[in-house]
Amino acid sequence: MGYNLLMKEYSASERQEKAEKLKKRIIFGLGIGISSGGVVLAGGWVFTIVVAAAVFVGAREYFELVRSRGITAGMTPPPRYVSQVCSIICTFMPMLTL
Incomplete structure (x- = not known):
């Protein structure tokens, strides 16, 4: 009897x-959606800067993943400065579209 009460x-x-x-997920999702919509509607430099920031974060995450796990077994990951230069180049790509 006590077990059933505990389960309920x-x-x-x-x-x-x-x-x-x-x-919480719904509120967070709405916040992201509204913010993203505002950035898209703002366009121009606002959109470009936000996309460049997202690309930078994504590139850093990718290169950290490559450095931590290596590309394939037996291959050495690229030096850190190569990853940083690639991340910076990727960040400036959206700015070339303006």
Whole structure:
């Protein structure tokens, strides 16, 4: 009898926790969507700078992944300065479109 009561309480608290997580995800998603929409509508330099920042973060993440795991077994990853130069070049690419 006590076990069933405990499972019902756990189930209710678990549902409440899931509902809170869903609420946070929805709010965060709306925030990102509205912000992204504002950047797209603003266009021009605002859009270019935000895209360049996103490209920079993505390039840094990619090169860190390559450096940490290597490209394939037996290959050495590129030196850090090569990764940094490539990231900077990738960052300036969106600015060439203006």
